[in-house]
Amino acid sequence: MSEWLKVCTLEEIPRLGARVVQTGKGDIAVFRNAGDEVFALKDKCPHKGGPLSQGIVYDRRVACPLHGWSVHLDSGEAVAPDKGCTHRHQVKVEDSVVYLQV
Amino acid sequence: MKRARLVMVGNGMAGVRTLEELLKLAPDLYDITVFGAEPHGNYNRILLSPVLAGEMTLPEIMLNDFDWYRDNGITLHAGKKVVEIDRARRRVVASDGTEAEYDRLLLATGSNPFILPIPGNDLPGVLAYRDIADTQAMVDAAAHYRRAVVIGGGLLGLEAANGLKLRGMDVTVVHAVDWLMERQLDRNAADMLKASLEAKGLKFLMPRLTAELVRGESGRVCAVKFKDGDEIPADLVVMAVGIRPNTALAEAAGLYCNRGVVVNDTMQTYDPRIYAVGECVAHRGVAYGLVAPLFEQAKVAANHLANFGIGRYTGSVVSTKLKVTGIDVFSAGDFMGGAGTEEIVLHDRTGGVYKKLVLKDEKIVGAVLYGDTVDSSWYFQLMRDGKEVGEIRDHLMFGESHLGNAGHQGQNKAAAMPDEAEVCGCNGVCKGTIVKAIKEKGLFTLDEVRRHTKASGSCGSCTGLVEQIIASTIGGAYQPQDVKKKPLCGCTDHTHEEVRKAIRENRLLSIPEVMRFLEWRTPDGCASCRPALNYYLICAWPKEYQDDPQSRFINERAHANIQKDGTYSVVPRIYGGVTTPAQLKRIAEVAEKYHIPTVKITGGQRIDLLGVKKEDLPKVWADLDMPSGFAYGKSIRTVKTCVGSEWCRFGVQDSTNMGIELERALDRMWAPHKVKLAVSGCPRNCAEATIKDVGVVGVDSGWEIYVAGNGGIKAEVAQFLVKVKTREEVMEYTCAFLQLYREEARYLDRTVHWVERVGLDYVKKRIVDDDAGRRALYERLLYALQDERDPWAERVRGLAAAEFQPIKFYDKDSLSGDGNNERMAESVHA
């Protein structure tokens, strides 16, 4: 549980963008917003499973590339009035290195 | 710091909407206290009619329940009527002695029903129709009594009569003049309405003036007596003869009132600390009685209360709808016409359809529709925007949708559709679902309905139907958006045009600069405005602006089209639809090598490779060694051609090579939306040029150029722009037209939407009549496209490599995947 995986440096995630981390348990999207906050969500939209990593990041949200739902990056919840939730992963940044819990 | 105190008097629709808008803008600015004379939270007064009709219940029409006030830290005094405003000491006093001090005061006291000054008007059994208490009293009366008389044949009176009838009462409507809703309908429409209501079992006495309400033995009203001496029995009398702005409190406090509390364009009263909104207000001499304008007032008042100080309310044009299930009427503006106006009328008595448009100086100034109201929002929009309709006059009557509109079986009468009928073919939303959402969730705008139900949110072709359903559910409360003043998105109040102007005139060179300069409300915009701004900057500064990939939709960021399973499609560019055996072989080899599951000939005369993994894209492009076809972008797509004079026995022009030339010239052109062209070699038009953004048709003596066609969601036939002689002219006119579109259309406008807004005459003036202007446009396009790089070649060489490379991490100890993936994914113990 408490195992942190070293993923990449902060710089390797584009600001207002994401990187996909492929794991044995499926893809995880690691996002970076304008304020250099980092978030990680399972790379599947609560609507129809679209890859959230490919969406447009703004504020603390991402807009899904398939049908435009927005998802809160910090909770994985769809932005109201849409309903649904995507699994959230723990992430942290230390000395500009991003760590993730799978 | 101590927060300022805001007190609101009147807990109704306009007031609470103001608070909602204020909380969005400045959630922490005020300590808010609300006084409401009614013992409820804020409810949707409009829907009292369906409650009366038994179609809805009271809990369903609550907009803000007590929890809402608590959650937003608002102190609510429900059931307490304010009886005094002490302006010197800045406090209000309620009838039970409760006091509250204010720094800012908001008056939203609504209006009072007008009660006829006749004997018996205060008898038990005599009611007005304004609030929950009145509605409840009518429901109770319907359970115990039989005969109801409604005085007043206007909107409210007819809705009351309809409700009481549905509750089983025997209902007579008494009206002072001889046609119903005389302030909204002309004689023809009123007669048709009366006939439909009679068919529902209502009775009418008109014209009749009421003289007296007669007291029965029990003390309750028992009859209505008319000026002419006649009398009819009545156990319940509902007066619906008009409303008066509720200004008593304001007047007592010495605020200037004149048929309403007088406010300026910022909704401020003569006391600068006091604002007022809603039906109690007189703005530029007008008091409104429908919620749409009141909500506009609310927005402006909130803006000023939040100390933003922008936004002015300049008055509204209103329209009316009657909310009687199964009856569709609409009216707006100067529907009677008269001197200086002309009328276009369609009257089908048997079919139950009546439409009248009143025109003045080629503009719509009024409309009455009965039976078929599908185009009401369109007419209303044309009217409010003051648009010249001369060009479309011949088909105005047949509405906006008389040309092919795909996806909902040609339905255009929402009222006649059963609840199970599908309205939105993209998202599978039925009429019943939409009606339910509007009522239960308290939705008022197209935007809200889209967000909650998804109806009309994808391709948009059912927008007219959805608007009609909203209008018949919430009545005149529905107001289609003002397209002229439509803000770019929720992050700003500026329009597309204002944003583009600011970019040009102030030499703004990046998205953050634009957002700072124009005071965006959000830190980094949203998925609507960022792509638009990115395009506007590219168009304004083709050489200086640095494209922002994070503000592009994935397709334009990855330069391939995302599919439903997250794979991509690659569509190699095949200029003019002409290919070679060598190209075909290469495509075939690539498809095999990368196990591409589907190879399909597209509708655009080229080949689609579907199901490519994102990581494989750069390799696929490298092996293809062909540029891709921008098949995903808001950009040039295809130039379709026919075989033309090179082979075809009818061909009079070499359409194939003309098409190839155009496609090469326009390569890599970004645009507000996608752009499609076609060139046919003779008028048989095998390339379908007349449904393209630009269609070129060869004739013996040259070429005809058509513009602003569309073959998608709503088929639109392209309009003739000009006839030219030479290939060079085809190139110049086409490019100039597209550059004008690039410079002036709003992001996500196809050419058809833009030309519809500005008019073909304007386009002709710029492209056909103005030789120097045309050449300048042409040159600006050439300048923008010159040295535009090939995005695939760049990516094959390694640009944006990270975009295509996932970080692979299959188990915690072993890193797999590309050797060049230096970014070690390793596990450490925390």
Ligand code: SRM
């Ligand atoms: C591949 C193709 C269908 C096919 O298998 O034939 C296609 C596929 C898509 N069309 Fe199309 N359209 C294709 C020809 C057309 C045509 C016919 C044509 O171009 O001659 C039309 C009608 C003509 C027109 O646009 O005026 C057409 C009208 C649309 C529309 C509605 C546009 C409108 O303004 O009404 C959309 C939706 C949109 O763009 O917002 C759309 C959107 C799409 C998208 C891009 C949806 C999306 O965002 O994923 C589809 C992409 C699939 C993919 O990844 O390739 N497609 N689409 C055709 C590609 C042609 C090409 O070679 O580039």
Ligand SMILES: Cc1cc2nc3c(=O)[nH]c(=O)nc-3n(C[C@H](O)[C@H](O)[C@H](O)COP(=O)(O)OP(=O)(O)OC[C@H]3O[C@@H](n4cnc5c(N)ncnc54)[C@H](O)[C@@H]3O)c2cc1C
């Ligand atoms: C049956 C019915 C059907 C309608 N249908 C439609 C329709 O289809 N479309 C449409 O657009 N509009 C319709 N309307 C009109 C619409 O409801 C009003 O325009 C709107 O509610 C006005 O909002 P408001 O906030 O100004 O006033 P209100 O919503 O009336 O709110 C004012 C509130 O202030 C309270 N108040 C007054 N004085 C005091 C005081 N001194 N102290 C404390 N509280 C006080 C009142 O009790 C009331 O609750 C309808 C109205 C009715 C009654």
Ligand code: SF4
């Ligand atoms: S290719 Fe076009 S018509 Fe076909 S499903 Fe996709 S968007 Fe709809």
Ligand code: FES
């Ligand atoms: S899959 Fe994300 S919005 Fe549909």
